[in-house]
Amino acid sequence: MLTFSRNKPLHFLFQPVHIAPLATFRVLFGAVMFAGMVRFMAKGWVYDLYVKPTFYFTYYGFEWVKPLGTFGMYALFTSVALSAFLVMIGLAYRVAAVAFFLGFTYIELIDKTNYLNHYYFITLVSFLMALLPAGRYFSVDAWLQPAIRRTHVPRWMVGALQLQLAMVYFFAGVAKLNYDWLFRAMPLRIWLPPHIGLPLIGPLMDETWVAYAFSWFGAVYDLFIVFLLADRRTRLFAYALVLAFHLMTAWLFPIGMFPYVMILLTLVFFPASFHRKAVDTAGRRLRKARAEAVPAPIRALQPVWPARLLVGVLAVHFAVQLLLPFRYLLYPGQLFWTEQGYRFSWRVMLMEKAGTVFFYVTDPTTGREGEVVNRDFLTPNQEKMMATQPDMILQFAHFLADHYRQQGITHPKITAESYVTLNGSGSRPFLDRTVDLTKEREGFAPKRWILSFSDSR
């Protein structure tokens, strides 16, 4: 076992470790992504989410990301699925990994209606995968060109993936340390009772203590699971918890592939010996029987890239992630209510929030007022997601202003009357309905037209 050198902390990061964990991570990630993309297409969501809508809620700074039309979107999804497959088998690995990262991220940037922390996580992991030499072992590439095959990589390469997973869990745990979650068992107290029909555990689902138990267990799990996984003595117990936790959430909530993604990817915390055994077994099954049948000479990676530059890129990558969850502190008001600084922070399944928003358009030259039927422009899901998120409301208001300008109203005034309920609070006024939203600009500045949660009760 390699020991940590006090004198050279960086040296520890560059010590060679076996590459097998990277290779199995690659295979599992590629496989589950391939399955995920195929599932997405099979469910018809490409059409529902990226072809059918007439308006898309773009991300600030990424307004140029547009859907590509029916053929274009299916072609994009197909190529992303194909790159996931190539990543899995390790063929043209680097090209495939970069293509997957770019393609997947492009899809996610089209419409923030569909933002999920899970998808953000995939984007981040695929970025790491595009940088790491995960295709140099147990891959078609290494089989075709034995010269590129490597058995060892610097420790930070495996560590980066472990850190990425660690951050997701830990921040998800930190996010749960709030009053509603811990002391009101919200939103689980709303979300669990509908499951009383389930076999075995159903009758427990409307017990208040169960909602508290799930809330507290979830918080403790998220905060500490990585530490338990990292320690050899608790690892197996920890992995049993991983299985129990994610299978439970998969059973109870409509969260798609995510539980399976986490169940598979947390294996990266297991030691290299475990992964080598897995690779050897799989290799024999594949009748290649060559992976480690004959002990191969150690061939450590001599990075073509300046390794320190790569480490620098990763340092920025992780520093940004470290800071993003705390940017909400720069905004006034209650985070869950205003959602300023909410995304990209691993706030998963934290609140039950719903709203309704009515848009009014006024022609100041005539004083005449009308109301907008949101469904003329938005899908039910877009309307629902928009109703609780001020930046989306503002985007839609600007879209409406353009629409009415085309109808001949030179300076339309757009106001929004909206009501939101948060964790069973009962609906209350959300935005200042006198504010002309066409005069407000999107950006990082606080949105002063959001009413405060406590005042609007």
Add this chain to the structure above:
Amino acid sequence: VLFFLSLAGAFTACNDKGTELKKDGFDRKALLANVGNNIIVPNYVAFNAAATQLHTAAGQFAANPDASSLGTLQNQLKEAYRAYQSVALFELGPAEQELLRANLNTFPADVNQINANIGAGTYDLGTASNLDAKGFPALDFLLFGLGTDAPAVVGQYTTDANAARRKKYLTDLTLEIKNKAEKVNTAWSATGGNYLNTFVNADGTDAGSSLGLLVNQLNWEYELLKNAKLGIPLGKKTLGTPLPESVESYYSGMSSELARLGFQNLENVYFGKDKSGNNGTGLDDYLVSLNARRGETTLAEAIAGQLQVAKNKLAALNDPLANAIRSNPAPANEAYAEIQKGVVLLKTDMPSQLGVLITYQDNDGD
């Protein structure tokens, strides 16, 4: 799972101080069974009967067009249109498959398209461009909108150059309504497709569950009432310029009555009430069992109160609604405003408390 639960239990042991033990145990299956057996199925049976009679009356009129057969047919249309209001909400399962709402009641009718179809003599009623040239709105025009009195209307089916084609078009429309009503009714009935059984047993809360579909459709119909039946004629979408001729049933002039019937059905579904007023398990009972609150009152009280206010405002509307909007839009505007307040309660508070989802896509609650 057992392992997980025992662990969860261990966590609670340190935490049950100050936790009130509450058990709701609401029986969603009972709610669905009540709404299915006592509201949906009887309403489809009634609608199917009215649609059959409508087609029969249309056939008799076509065979012998005179003032008397026209009067009978006009009354049958009104009856069927009334009966339709009590099933319009249930656009799930069989009705969703038949796209009943779009096929039967896309209004206002496109008169030019109707006349073009009749003039051409050939048409495909299944295309999207014909949605507003068929169904009740088109029949409303064909039976009430072709002349100021019965002889004038009858003339269009006897002496007019296109009389034969018009009669054919008329019966093609009533046949489509009859066929669709029959299909949906059969699909629900225990002796037919028994969708009732499927409906009662899909008792989860996901988007595909019966409760999810019902809550979504209740909201859809409620907003349709607000926007299409009142808002658009009042000029809400046209910066205050009223469009009175875009009301439902413009030519027969029974728009307010139809709006009230639709609202009544909506209310019945919410309270779990059948046509004779027997109040069974409904969404209100579910909200009560969840102890859902809104401000100082319970959510169930807030909704019941708002529905009552809106209903009173609807009761004050005269027919023909188009004329009322032209001469004095204030009552319709008031009804619109009160219905709007209900949208917030039904669309935001209720689904949020019930944990009902509106989409099938993955979700991590953020």
